[in-house]
Each structure stands twice: as C-alpha cells, then as structure tokens.
Amino acid sequence: MASSLIETLRQRLGPQGVLLGGDAAGRHVADASGANARAPLAVLRPASTDEVSFILSACSDAGQPLVIQGGLTGLCGGATPHAGEMALSLERMHAIEELDHDARTMTVQAGTPLEAIQNAAAEAGLRFPLDLGARGSCAIGGNISTNAGGNEVIRYGMTRNLVLGLEVVLADGTVITSLNKMLKNNAGYDLKHLFIGTEGTLGVVTRAVLRLFPRPLSRHTALCALRNLDDVIRFLHHAQLNLAGGLSAFEVMWDDYVNFILANVASAKSPFTEQHPMYVLIEFEGSQEKTDEETFTDTLAEAVKAGWLIDAAIAKSEKEMEEFWRIRDGVAEVLPKLAAMGLANFDISVPIGLMDRLLSAVNADLAVAFTETTRMAFGHLGDSNLHLLIASGNPADTGRIYDMVFRRVGELGGSISAEHGIGMARRQHLSLSRSAEEIELMRRLKLMMDPKGILNPGRVVL
Ligand SMILES: Cc1cc2nc3c(=O)[nH]c(=O)nc-3n(C[C@H](O)[C@H](O)[C@H](O)COP(=O)(O)OP(=O)(O)OC[C@H]3O[C@@H](n4cnc5c(N)ncnc54)[C@H](O)[C@@H]3O)c2cc1C
Structure with missing residues (x-):
C-alpha cells in the first residue's frame, strides 16, 4: 500500500518532493529533544498549499499517518516520526509573500525561518517581536503550532497574539484560507485558534498573516543582582510601572544556573566580581531616544535605593548587551x-x-x-x-x-x-x-477534525 501511495505522491510532487531511504533520514529523524529518533517511511516536501492538500487527501484515502515537521527545534518529541509514519516537511515553503506597510502585516509561508521574518521586518523599518534562542532554525509554522513564547512575551504576548490570519489544510485535504489582516474581526468563530498551540494535531498550517510593530528607537539592557524572589517580584512590579509598557524582557536566573553557565560556556562572563543569589536580565525598549536612557537608569537607581537590587550592571554597548544575553542563552x-x-x-x-x-x-x-x-x-x-x-x-x-x-x-x-x-x-x-x-x-475535537487519526497521531492527547 505504502509503495503505491509513494508512487502517486512522486508523480505529483516530483523527485525533490519525496525523499526515501537514506535521504529520508538525516535531520528528519528527531526534533531537538533527540529522543526516540527514527527515520520516517518517506519525507514529503510540498512546494505549495495545493501540494499539501494533495498529500493529505491521498494519505487520508490510504489511512497513511503523517508527522508534520517545521524547523525540528521542538523539545517534546512532537515532530519525531513514529513507526509507520511519513514526515510532511514544510521546508520548501519558505517565501515571504507580502509585507503590507499600511496594515503592518507580513504574509509568509509556514516553512519560513523565524529569523528570516525578523530580518525582513527590520529591513522594512518594522519589527516582528517573537524571539527565541532557536530563531535561526525554527520555522513560523512550528512557532504557530506550538504557540511559542520566548523572550518578549511580557510585552507582546505569545505567538497567538502575533497571528492575525492563517491558511491551513485539514486532514482530508480541505484548504481553509482565512488570511485575515484586521485586529478586530468577530464574524463568527475565530477558527485560527484551533490551529495555534494544537501542535499539528488538527491541521497543517501553510500560510500566516503576522502582526508587525514599530521598531523601537532605543534599547537598554542591564544585568541585576538580587537577594531573593520577593525582591525580584518587587523589582518586576516597579519596572512595569516605571517603564510604561516598554519592559521587553525580564529574565530571572538563580545562582545555580549562572554559576553552571559561567563554568561551562567559554564565552560567558559575569560583569560582577562577587556571586549573588539571583540575577535579573532586564531590557527596556523605548521610543524617546533622548530620555529613555535616563528613564531606565532612574528605574534601576530607585530599585537599588529601595533595597531590592544589590547591584546593577548597565550594558554600554551592543557587545555588552550580547555578553549579558549570552549568559541567558548559554543554556x-x-x-x-x-x-x-x-x-x-x-x-x-x-x-x-x-x-x-x-x-x-x-x-x-x-x-x-x-x-x-x-x-x-x-x-x-x-x-x-x-x-x-x-x-x-x-x-x-x-x-x-x-x-x-x-x-x-x-x-x-x-x-x-x-x-x-x-x-x-x-x-x-x-x-x-x-x-x-x-x-x-x-479528544472530541481531534476525532471530529481528523477522524482517521492521520495527523500527528498520539501527540498531545492519548
Ligand atoms: C535553543 C532552543 C531554545 C528554545 N527557546 C524556546 C523559547 O524561548 N520559547 C519557546 O516557546 N520554545 C523554545 N524552544 C522550542 C522550539 O524552538 C519551539 O517550540 C518552536 O516553536 C518549534 O518550531 P519548529 O519549527 O522547530 O517546530 P518543529 O519542532 O518542527 O515542530 C513542533 C511541533 O509543531 C508541529 N508543526 C510544525 N510545523 C507545523 C505546521 N506547519 N503545521 C502544523 N503543525 C506543525 C510539529 O508536528 C510538532 O508537533 C527552543 C528550542 C531550542 C532548541
């Protein structure tokens, strides 16, 4: 059965669209957790939504299970193939289709790497604020399917908040194109939420409309030393109040983490001569270049005066910012x-x-x-x-x-x-x-949307 299905798929997708044998192994055997690696029966690499629809319709008819793969940086085994599964990889669907300056949106294909989206937004003088350590390898379809969080959730929310519209292909091959560009749209159910954070169990994301934001004019970063979690919470509330919506990162690290990174990551350096119980990497992004620096340093100085901070090192250059982030990203x-x-x-x-x-x-x-x-x-x-x-x-x-x-x-x-x-x-x-x-x-949603259980079977709910 698999061989006649593979032949049908090969005829439609061409040799680049179906990898078999050794070609289907390599990176397609596991996500970044590395656990339970296994080569899929075949790697299907569609180049368009029509081809995704063809694959799903053929696999649905044949009862062939599929695992969906984006950038394979997931950490809980969702994209790792199981016995008998083919992999559906979005890696050939990586075009940025449109950047709408008026609506401040970008329409992209699901296999586009997150970093390419960030760069395209920056080139247009704008910002796509989803950011995580795997930015160079993860794909936006994977980010949407996992509702990825990352470093700037405190200001911009999770991926769910950054997606306005989606195109998805259902398990039977039906294409749902809902490439909405508006922030407000209460015309019936907001169906995109069925596919955001559901880890590929209800449909394959093929295209997305993303929200873009103004690019901040200034960025200020500090690494702070603190005594305990109570002081961290007081400092967080103080920063949220005083940085007026501009607090873009508040990363906390206990001494056990920082000491391990400093001992094991050659390029990581602490700006402090002494060790401290806790550290906060705080970042502020503003739009008032002249006064932002003062706002930031005043906020830190008040926290020192109140006794919540033992010490604070403010980054004076891009290089120092990177050094501080290297401790956090050293994981x-x-x-x-x-x-x-x-x-x-x-x-x-x-x-x-x-x-x-x-x-x-x-x-x-x-x-x-x-x-x-x-x-x-x-x-x-x-x-x-x-x-x-x-x-x-x-x-x-x-x-x-x-x-x-x-x-x-x-x-x-x-x-x-x-x-x-x-x-x-x-x-x-x-x-x-x-x-x-x-x-x-x-379970009922899964059964209704994928009655034959061919999309990422066994993931999320047993
Ligand atoms: C160094 C590092 C740092 C990380 N930091 C963070 C972090 O700060 N925050 C965070 O949230 N995560 C983080 N992650 C985890 C990971 O990067 C995210 O989960 C990311 O969103 C996965 O994207 P991906 O393209 O690699 O997806 P994959 O790993 O390929 O897939 C993840 C899941 O989504 C499904 N899927 C993929 N593409 C599609 C699609 N087009 N349609 C439907 N389903 C699909 C897969 O089947 C799988 O279930 C990190 C990982 C690493 C290795």
Whole structure:
C-alpha cells in the first residue's frame, strides 16, 4: 500500500518532493529533544498549499499517518516520526509573500525561518517581536503550532497574539484560507485558534498573516543582582510601572544556573566580581531616544535605593548587551552535557507568588530521593514561566524526577508546559494541568477534525 501511495505522491510532487531511504533520514529523524529518533517511511516536501492538500487527501484515502515537521527545534518529541509514519516537511515553503506597510502585516509561508521574518521586518523599518534562542532554525509554522513564547512575551504576548490570519489544510485535504489582516474581526468563530498551540494535531498550517510593530528607537539592557524572589517580584512590579509598557524582557536566573553557565560556556562572563543569589536580565525598549536612557537608569537607581537590587550592571554597548544575553542563552550550549547526565528538562509555570513554594517543595523531594543532583532554575519570570533543569547523574532516574516535579506543579494549580507544548514527552502528565472534561473535549475535537487519526497521531492527547 505504502509503495503505491509513494508512487502517486512522486508523480505529483516530483523527485525533490519525496525523499526515501537514506535521504529520508538525516535531520528528519528527531526534533531537538533527540529522543526516540527514527527515520520516517518517506519525507514529503510540498512546494505549495495545493501540494499539501494533495498529500493529505491521498494519505487520508490510504489511512497513511503523517508527522508534520517545521524547523525540528521542538523539545517534546512532537515532530519525531513514529513507526509507520511519513514526515510532511514544510521546508520548501519558505517565501515571504507580502509585507503590507499600511496594515503592518507580513504574509509568509509556514516553512519560513523565524529569523528570516525578523530580518525582513527590520529591513522594512518594522519589527516582528517573537524571539527565541532557536530563531535561526525554527520555522513560523512550528512557532504557530506550538504557540511559542520566548523572550518578549511580557510585552507582546505569545505567538497567538502575533497571528492575525492563517491558511491551513485539514486532514482530508480541505484548504481553509482565512488570511485575515484586521485586529478586530468577530464574524463568527475565530477558527485560527484551533490551529495555534494544537501542535499539528488538527491541521497543517501553510500560510500566516503576522502582526508587525514599530521598531523601537532605543534599547537598554542591564544585568541585576538580587537577594531573593520577593525582591525580584518587587523589582518586576516597579519596572512595569516605571517603564510604561516598554519592559521587553525580564529574565530571572538563580545562582545555580549562572554559576553552571559561567563554568561551562567559554564565552560567558559575569560583569560582577562577587556571586549573588539571583540575577535579573532586564531590557527596556523605548521610543524617546533622548530620555529613555535616563528613564531606565532612574528605574534601576530607585530599585537599588529601595533595597531590592544589590547591584546593577548597565550594558554600554551592543557587545555588552550580547555578553549579558549570552549568559541567558548559554543554556543551548550546555544541554548536551546535561543530557549525558540524565537530564529532566522542565518548562513549567505557576503563579509567580507560588514559585518559592514550588522550588522549596522540589528541593525537599530531591533531597529525600537522591544523594546528589545538579539543579538549575531560570526563566521568563515576568510570564510566570520557570525552566528547571535537573540531573541526578543516572538517566534511569528522569521518569521519577518528572513525576515528582509535575505532581508539585499540579498541586499548585500550575502548568506542566508553559511554552514548549505537550508533544509525546508530556502526554501522561497532561491531567495534572487539565481537567478530565477539558481533555475529553480535546479528544472530541481531534476525532471530529481528523477522524482517521492521520495527523500527528498520539501527540498531545492519548
Ligand atoms: C535553543 C532552543 C531554545 C528554545 N527557546 C524556546 C523559547 O524561548 N520559547 C519557546 O516557546 N520554545 C523554545 N524552544 C522550542 C522550539 O524552538 C519551539 O517550540 C518552536 O516553536 C518549534 O518550531 P519548529 O519549527 O522547530 O517546530 P518543529 O519542532 O518542527 O515542530 C513542533 C511541533 O509543531 C508541529 N508543526 C510544525 N510545523 C507545523 C505546521 N506547519 N503545521 C502544523 N503543525 C506543525 C510539529 O508536528 C510538532 O508537533 C527552543 C528550542 C531550542 C532548541
């Protein structure tokens, strides 16, 4: 059956559109989690929406399951092929189709890398404010399907807030073109939300209309040292008030994280001579070039005077800004080393006021269960999002560590996935963050939209 389907697809897509054997392996075997790598039966590489529609219609008729692949930077196994699946890669659909200056929108194909979109917006004197460490490799279709967060959520919201319109292809090949450009449109259901954050389980995103924003005229960055989380929260509220909507990043790092990065990332340097319990990387983007710097330094000086900051280093050049960000982004470099130590990698959220309780409970659980662990905490704390990296040194322990931490997150009413999604890796813990009724509705939606279960089967809901 697969061979006649492959022949049908080959005739329509041409040799570039269907990769088989060794050509179908390489990067298509796993997402960035690297877990459970497996070559798909074939990699299908459509060059247009019509071709995506043809593939889905043919696969639906044949009952052939597909895994959808964007830039493969996902961290929870959603884009990793399972036995018997073909991969549908959007990598040949990477055109920026239109930049509408009046509407401040950009229409792009789903395989366009995020960084190419950021650059095209910048060349037009505008800004697309989604930003994450994987910007060079991830694709906008993947960002939309995972509702990616990243560094500037505190100011611009998650990907959901940046998408105005979508074109998607349903499991049976039906094309839904809804390339809305308007911020306000309440004409019936806003169907795009069925496809944002649903990780490719309900349809394939083929094109998107994105919101663009004015480019800030100034950018100011500081690395701050603090004593504890209470002071971090006070400083956050103070910055939100005084920087009047211009607070664009508020990244918190505990000393365990910063010390590990400084010890393991050659290019990372601390501006402080002493070590401190906590650090905040704060960024302000403004539109008043003459006064922005003063606003920023005054805000920091007031926080020092109030006793919330022990110290603050303000970046005086682009180079220094990059140096500060290198500490925060250095995590990408240390992940392979941690993975070898049996890493449990968490992307969780709890209301910010409960974060200390969560960390204390996790520390106590770890101390009871293991003689020694490497544990690091950092995150987009202004968005209540905490990244926790925990390794006991024995890969066999990771399952236990996931259970332990997710149970605590569930007890505090938090989310087991703040931004990376559920994919395969978090499915069995979904009920800690979603009620039985919510999960049942997800299942019913999936069954209604993909009755043959050919799109990313088994991901998100069991
Ligand atoms: C160094 C690093 C830093 C990261 N930082 C962040 C961060 O700050 N914030 C954050 O949210 N994430 C982050 N991530 C995770 C990852 O980059 C995001 O989840 C990203 O949005 C995935 O995009 P992708 O194109 O690589 O998708 P893929 O990994 O290819 O796919 C992800 C999921 O989306 C589905 N999918 C992909 N394309 C489509 C499509 N066109 N239509 C339907 N479904 C599709 C896939 O089937 C899969 O389920 C980071 C990852 C790395 C490696």
